[in-house]
Amino acid sequence: MHVVGEVTAPAIRQGDTLVLVCGSGKTPVSTSFATTAEAEGATLVVVTHKPESLLARTSDLLLTVPMDASVQFGGSVFEQACLVMFDALALRLGSGPDAQAAMWRRHTNLQ
Incomplete structure (x- = not known):
């Protein structure tokens, strides 16, 4: 397991899984990571409270965290x-x- 941005983190490739935790489901850095992961054939797991968001729609597995204002x-x-x-x-x-x-x-x- 690696964390994105660590010096020792390898490139993401097919067969890898990227877990993105993004409340809004639309932050530019998260959507950029998702685009790269998708292009490489990696599995995308998204944790968000916005199940209708861009990241949620592009995920392979979605965990929705329900919350109120x-x-x-x-x-x-x-x-x-x-x-x-x-x-x-x-x-x-x-x-x-x-x-x-x-x-x-x-x-x-x-x-």
């Missing part, structure tokens, strides 16, 4: 909802008998 600045509620959702997903994926040991083996030891 908020007084919080700049999409904070969406980001908080994603944090909880991804934490729950990690707990679910990591519920196998060897999952905890595997996670500890990969956990940073350069702190």
Whole structure:
């Protein structure tokens, strides 16, 4: 697994999966990443609260995070909802008998 923009991140290619988390589903950098991934034949997973957005329509897999309007600045509620959702997903994926040991083996030891 890599994060876009990391020095060690390889080029995206067919067989890869790009996960984009974008509340509006239309930010220029996210749509640019999606266009590149699509051109290379990669799978596109989009997490958004706008299921009618451009990114949602071009995704191979869509996770919609339902949310209401908020007084919080700049999409904070969406980001908080994603944090909880991804934490729950990690707990679910990591519920196998060897999952905890595997996670500890990969956990940073350069702190």
